[in-house]
Amino acid sequence: MSEEDKEIQKIIDELNEEEIKEIQEVKTEKQSFVTDHPIVSLVIAILIFIPIAWVFSVFTFTNLLQQFLFSVERAALYVMVCVGLTLTTRVLKFANFAHAEFLTIGVYTGLVITSFTNASEICLGDFCLDNIFLLSIFIFIITGAFAVLGEKLIFGPLRKRNATPLSLMVASIGFGLVIRQLVSDFFGGRDQKIDLQYPPFFDKVGSNLESIPVLKIFSIWFSERVEFSIIGTTKVIAFNRNMVWKVTMMIILVVLLQLLFKKTTLGISMRATADDIDLAQISGINTQRIIDWTWFIAGGVTGVGALFFLGPQAFVPFSGFAQLLIIFAVVTLGGFDSFEGTIVSAFIISAIQTMTILINSNLDPDNPLVFWSPNKDWSLVGPFATIIVVLIFRPRGLFGLVDPKSKL
Amino acid sequence: MYEDTDIQKILEKRIVKKDQGYLRMLLGLIILIALLIIFLWATFSSGTDRNKQFNFVLSSFTLIFIYAAFALSLNLEVGYVGLPNFGKIGFVAIGAYTFVILETTQGSNLFVHVFWSVIATLIFGVLMTLPSLRLKEDYFAIVTIVAGEIVRTIVQNEDKFGGTSGINYVNPIFKKYSADSLVKHIFINFTSFLFLLVIVAITVVIAIFQYRGYLKVNSSKRSMVRTLENADKVFLFFMLIGFIMNFAGIMDDGPSLGLDLMLLLTYFSIKIAKATLNMIVSDNKPTTNNVLVGISPLIIPIISIVVFFLLRFSKGDTVSIISTPKWYTAILSMSIMLIAYEVMNIMDISPLGRTLKAIRDDDTSAVSVGKGLLINRLKGFVVASFVIGFVAPFFVFFNAGVTPETYLPLLTFILYIMIIIGGTANNRGVVFGAVTIELLILTAQRLQSVNNAFIQNLSYPWGQKVDPVNWAYIITGVLLIVFLIFAPEGFFPERKYNNDRYLDDLYLADRDDDIDKSKFLSMLAKASKSSLIYGEPKEEIPSNFFSNLLDQVKNKFKGGSENE
Numbered sequence A: 001m002s003e004e005d006k007e008i009q010k011i012i013d014e015l016n017e018e019e020i021k022e023i024q025e026v027k028t029e030k031q032s033f034v035t036d037h038p039i040v041s042l043v044i045a046i047l048i049f050i051p052i053a054w055v056f057s058v059f060t061f062t063n064l065l066q067q068f069l070f071s072v073e074r075a076a077l078y079v080m081v082c083v084g085l086t087l088t089t090r091v092l093k094f095a096n097f098a099h100a101e102f103l104t105i106g107v108y109t110g111l112v113i114t115s116f117t118n119a120s121e122i123c124l125g126d127f128c129l130d131n132i133f134l135l136s137i138f139i140f141i142i143t144g145a146f147a148v149l150g151e152k153l154i155f156g157p158l159r160k161r162n163a164t165p166l167s168l169m170v171a172s173i174g175f176g177l178v179i180r181q182l183v184s185d186f187f188g189g190r191d192q193k194i195d196l197q198y199p200p201f202f203d204k205v206g207s208n209l210e211s212i213p214v215l216k217i218f219s220i221w222f223s224e225r226v227e228f229s230i231i232g233t234t235k236v237i238a239f240n241r242n243m244v245w246k247v248t249m250m251i252i253l254v255v256l257l258q259l260l261f262k263k264t265t266l267g268i269s270m271r272a273t274a275d276d277i278d279l280a281q282i283s284g285i286n287t288q289r290i291i292d293w294t295w296f297i298a299g300g301v302t303g304v305g306a307l308f309f310l311g312p313q314a315f316v317p318f319s320g321f322a323q324l325l326i327i328f329a330v331v332t333l334g335g336f337d338s339f340e341g342t343i344v345s346a347f348i349i350s351a352i353q354t355m356t357i358l359i360n361s362n363l364d365p366d367n368p369l370v371f372w373s374p375n376k377d378w379s380l381v382g383p384f385a386t387i388i389v390v391l392i393f394r395p396r397g398l399f400g401l402v403d404p405k406s407k408l
Numbered sequence B: 001m002y003e004d005t006d007i008q009k010i011l012e013k014r015i016v017k018k019d020q021g022y023l024r025m026l027l028g029l030i031i032l033i034a035l036l037i038i039f040l041w042a043t044f045s046s047g048t049d050r051n052k053q054f055n056f057v058l059s060s061f062t063l064i065f066i067y068a069a070f071a072l073s074l075n076l077e078v079g080y081v082g083l084p085n086f087g088k089i090g091f092v093a094i095g096a097y098t099f100v101i102l103e104t105t106q107g108s109n110l111f112v113h114v115f116w117s118v119i120a121t122l123i124f125g126v127l128m129t130l131p132s133l134r135l136k137e138d139y140f141a142i143v144t145i146v147a148g149e150i151v152r153t154i155v156q157n158e159d160k161f162g163g164t165s166g167i168n169y170v171n172p173i174f175k176k177y178s179a180d181s182l183v184k185h186i187f188i189n190f191t192s193f194l195f196l197l198v199i200v201a202i203t204v205v206i207a208i209f210q211y212r213g214y215l216k217v218n219s220s221k222r223s224m225v226r227t228l229e230n231a232d233k234v235f236l237f238f239m240l241i242g243f244i245m246n247f248a249g250i251m252d253d254g255p256s257l258g259l260d261l262m263l264l265l266t267y268f269s270i271k272i273a274k275a276t277l278n279m280i281v282s283d284n285k286p287t288t289n290n291v292l293v294g295i296s297p298l299i300i301p302i303i304s305i306v307v308f309f310l311l312r313f314s315k316g317d318t319v320s321i322i323s324t325p326k327w328y329t330a331i332l333s334m335s336i337m338l339i340a341y342e343v344m345n346i347m348d349i350s351p352l353g354r355t356l357k358a359i360r361d362d363d364t365s366a367v368s369v370g371k372g373l374l375i376n377r378l379k380g381f382v383v384a385s386f387v388i389g390f391v392a393p394f395f396v397f398f399n400a401g402v403t404p405e406t407y408l409p410l411l412t413f414i415l416y417i418m419i420i421i422g423g424t425a426n427n428r429g430v431v432f433g434a435v436t437i438e439l440l441i442l443t444a445q446r447l448q449s450v451n452n453a454f455i456q457n458l459s460y461p462w463g464q465k466v467d468p469v470n471w472a473y474i475i476t477g478v479l480l481i482v483f484l485i486f487a488p489e490g491f492f493p494e495r496k497y498n499n500d501r502y503l504d505d506l507y508l509a510d511r512d513d514d515i516d517k518s519k520f521l522s523m524l525a526k527a528s529k530s531s532l533i534y535g536e537p538k539e540e541i542p543s544n545f546f547s548n549l550l551d552q553v554k555n556k557f558k559g560g561s562e563n564e
Helices: A003-014 A017-030 A038-056 A061-092 A099-116 A132-160 A165-187 A201-210 A214-221 A241-263 A265-275 A277-282 A287-309 A324-334 A339-361 A381-393 B004-044 B050-081 B088-106 B110-133 B137-157 B172-176 B190-215 B220-248 B257-280 B288-315 B326-349 B351-361 B363-368 B373-399 B410-422 B427-448 B468-486 B499-510 B517-529 B545-563
Strands: A227-229 A236-238
Touching (some): A061 A236, A061 A241, A061 A265, A099 A132, A099 A165, A132 A287, A132 B468, A165 B468, A241 A265, A241 A287, A277 A287, A324 B137, B088 B373, B110 B373, B190 B288, B220 B257, B220 B326, B257 B326, B326 B351, B326 B427, B351 B363, B351 B373, B410 B427, B410 B468, B427 B468
Antiparallel strands (some): A227 A236
């Protein structure tokens, strides 16, 4: 035992039982049930939504269920699009305003692959190049590459010169501007659209499944359009294969990221780098490589999310930028660098957005208590007002931990 | 003992820094002039309607000046207070909408409604500052950007605020004169002549009294320059009043172009006189000749005023050459921008400005010497919001009303780019950045419709046409990134006051106990006052300057220790 070890042992011996208890209590306080189990928190968020929606709505059960499904769909899209921003913010400690441009790159990459190269003819058996799963992989790689390019050309050199978070933010604005204008110059401002293509065998499987009564529910993953009627009513819930696959892709993504963070060396080093970059470097982690991987994964995930988010509707080069604020709203509400927080807040924001639309569409404009025009588009005001109120009472969002180094 | 090379290194470093700064500024000015030439070429070679082309130039400069004023205000928040306000455009929207709604519902009353616009912006500014104490930088950015977007959504959705199409508004002054006769007189009449003489006299009287006051504490040269500095502020105030009175028809039966020109000429002559005085008059001992040469530019406007007055009798009047209200908005926005610039310059040297910089650099130590965090940030934001509330009505004049699409968050981002490229916390740089970036974008807009086969036929291999506006934004973005990486201080670096110098000197003095610190400091202070080191380098520095200085310092110290 060296002298230092002896000294430490001495200090530990001198601690009385009460002090040890205090330390243990602090430790247990930090480990909250919700933050440690993202899937649990996800379920909680969904459960919160249902009673609120009941209170505010005057709908039938079918209608409510329908809105709930739409809300979940939107939340799934938000999760896919926002998780990347959470990742980069957590590791690099600045708000990346160019994140919205990863959406643009992703969706335009999809456009190029599907339409410009006659991709439907490039097939390997049943798998053609433009089916969503193969397309997702390509988009992942290309958008990720663009994100890494940004790191190599802009953010890396800036970090080496000890740039402040503000100048990193402004640099990301410039990066976003360049990408956006390049895309709009190359492709023009026309409305574009990507039809999500599924492998041909999906239809066969779907039609087979529909004939089996018990397994019919699984056919929504495979067949073009399945409608469910609730027992006892004639109302029909609109279901869509796209909708189901958006949610499924989200779940796959969340599980994969969880596995990455918890099980792989890369994920663990990523978390170490996020917590303390110097300490990580001392422990032998190649932090630059980890940062590159962070950008690659963040960009790729966002690009794939954009295929589902923007692809099916008409999009223009500015569509990605238009989603910037809602993405930031989701990430900020979750605590800016908390992975679990982002997932939960995606559901919360989506629920609030759905509710804002629902409540406004059912209000009577002639009611003197309703001092605003309810027939207009207020869908963004609800989420925005929520994050301002939440940030005033919880300055680091719902799930953000207080940084011990911060003076605030 | 201290090393000879230490002092030499520090001194050399300063001179080199200063030179680099000037080179960069010169480069910036060359770029600006080149842009201006391209802009004028593009404007006058697209279309054939001269009147339209003049209109475009005038409205371009109106927009440039208004954006410069916005950028100055944002610079106070970002550069001095150090809070990243990404919702600047929300402030503008609040001011503009308050003004327009009051004007359209209460009847036109310019001064009162500008006042209420200022008040509304101030309240919004104070509300936005309050969360800054608790929020981290990036969270604050999000809160402000989101608040600005909420403002925009509200005005877009509410029919009371005009809805999607906005509110059209034209000031009665524009309605009063038909477009053909907006400028009735090229020359000035007797009332205008009298007005000009009176305000010149007032400025001179104030200058004389102030000069005597300054002389008690400063050297003659410094007092003279400071006096002129204040004189141009006084004149600026009267100039704005003159513009408004001219167009309101108080001076005459119709607006006179000559009066505006004379006011502008006098203002810029005072500026030029200040610059020449600063250059020509040697330190401490201004001879009569020097002073006369220095203030000689002031003679030009006085002669021209008399000439413009006399010409009226020989040539007659009622000549209309400019048939557009754009002249009015351009001139007004320029004087508003100049006022904002002067306010920001006062902020720069005032105790409040220095406190804000201290808080920005290190809030913990600023608080520890008794500077309140919230109250100072509030003061900074109040001044910035005041400027916005004052400029927003003129933005309304320019747009001839309000539409929600004008107040998108993209505009805030562009303002940030202007600040970074020009130079954070340097007002001159901010104005330069605003002019350059906006000019670049406007030039690109003109290039879209220019009569040039090469530019019109540019296209990509897949058939998409090249859009100059997109490329203007791309160039802007690339410039921003290049500047952030290689020159984060921008074209015009922030002016550092003496703090660094004292730190270096203390550091040197600390290293040797034998040195009598007070004597060492006074010696270095003397050296620093010499215009050779800190003033503008007028003459070449002799090669043995540093060694001589060093010898002097050494001798002093030797002498001092012997005496003791």
